[in-house]
Amino acid sequence: MKAVLSRRQNIVDFIRQFLVDKGYPPTIRDIMRGCGISSTSVVDYNLKVLERNGYIRRHREVSRGLELLVRSPRERLRQIPVIGTIAAGAPIPVPAPDVWDVAASADTLTVAADLTRGREEVYALRVKGSSMVDALINDGDIVLMEYVNVVDDGETAAIWLKAEKEVTLKKVYREAGRIRLQPANSAMKPIYVAPNDVEIQGRVIAVIRQMA
Numbered sequence: 538m539k540a541v542l543s544r545r546q547n548i549v550d551f552i553r554q555f556l557v558d559k560g561y562p563p564t565i566r567d568i569m570r571g572c573g574i575s576s577t578s579v580v581d582y583n584l585k586v587l588e589r590n591g592y593i594r595r596h597r598e599v600s601r602g603l604e605l606l607v608r609s610p611r612e613r614l615r616q617i618p619v620i621g622t623i624a625a626g627a628p629i630p631v632p633a634p635d636v637w638d639v640a641a642s643a644d645t646l647t648v649a650a651d652l653t654r655g656r657e658e659v660y661a662l663r664v665k666g667s668s669m670v671d672a673l674i675n676d677g678d679i680v681l682m683e684y685v686n687v688v689d690d691g692e693t694a695a696i697w698l699k700a701e702k703e704v705t706l707k708k709v710y711r712e713a714g715r716i717r718l719q720p721a722n723s724a725m726k727p728i729y730v731a732p733n734d735v736e737i738q739g740r741v742i743a744v745i746r747q748m749a
Contacts, residue, residue: 544572544574544583545583545586545587545592547572548568548572548580548583548584548587549587549592549593549605551563551568551571551572552568552593552603552605553605555567555571556605561601562601562602562603562604562605563601563603564601565577565581565584568580568584584603588745588746589646589745590614590647590648590649591647591648591649591652591745592605592606592649593605593606594606594746595746596746606649606651606652614647614648614649614650615647615648615649615650615652615653615659616645616646616647617645617646617647617648617653617659617660617661617681618644618645618646618660618661619645619646619660619661619662619663619679620644620661620662621662621663622662622663622664622665623662623663623664623665623680623695623704623705623706624665624666624668624703624704624705624706625664625666625667625668625669625674625676625705625707625720626665626666626667626668626720626725627666627705628698628701628703628704628705628728646661646679646745648681648743648745652681652742652743652745653681653742653743654742654743656683656742658683658684658685659681659682659683659684659742660681660682660684660739661679661680661681661682661745662679662680662682662695662706663677663679664676664677664678664679664680664706665677666706667722668706668707668720668721668722668725669693669706669707669720669721669722670721670722671721671722671723672693672721673744673746674693674706674721674744675746678744678745678746679744679745680706680741680743680744680745681741681742681743681744682695682738682739682740682741682742683739683740683742684739685737685739685740686736686737686738687737688709688737688740690709690710690711691708691709691710692708692709692740692741693706693707693708693709693721693740693741694706694707694708694709694737694738694739694740695737695738695740696709696718696735696736696737696738697735697736697737697738698730698734698735699733699734699735699736700734701734704738705718705728706741707719707720707727707728708720709735709737711732714731714732715729715730715731715732716729716730716731716732716734716735717729718730
């Protein structure tokens with residue numbers, strides 16, 4: 538276990554020094570050579586673990602798309618409850634609002650404390666669907682949510698639709714006599730609902746990308 542942690546620490550240290558020296562991120566092969574790792578697949582596995590735990594962010598659509606979020610795996614960590622899946626497309630029916638009971642969650646995610654931005658009531662949801670892709674929230678990603686019941690216009694929130702008993706992830710806008718739930722996907726149309734049909738269950742404060 539110590540050897541594994543040391544390897545990931547070495548990778549983080551190498552990425553940080555590479556950024557200082559070169560001004561741009563290393564490739565997987567750079568990391569393999571620089572850290573003395575046997576293969577690119579071993580590097581990729583360790584990068585996936587570092588990303589899942591909030592130390593780095595990877596952008597596969599960008600050349601050298603590697604972003605360092607945390608200086609070291611030894612920095613302060615937090616355990617965040619993962620309480621389920623939320624739709625980023627058509628709303629997903631759920632049985633009742635108490636599905637968001639954070640204390641009832643047995644599944645947890647370890648993240649760097651900096652990702653929670655000092656918020657205390659934070660939980661995580663797995664995203665299903667593609668309606669928020671223009672907000673860089675993709676199918677399979679995990680969103681960190683601050684547990685609030687009020688958001689500003691334009692913020693991305695988990696919305697409980699009371700009459701429909703459904704929940705969805707959308708941007709919220711207040712209009713005359715209605716609420717517009719706006720997808721961040723030009724191919725999808727907004728959802729319009731009555732104000733008394735909406736209950737805010739939290740707002741997005743961070744996204745953890747899940748890479749294939």
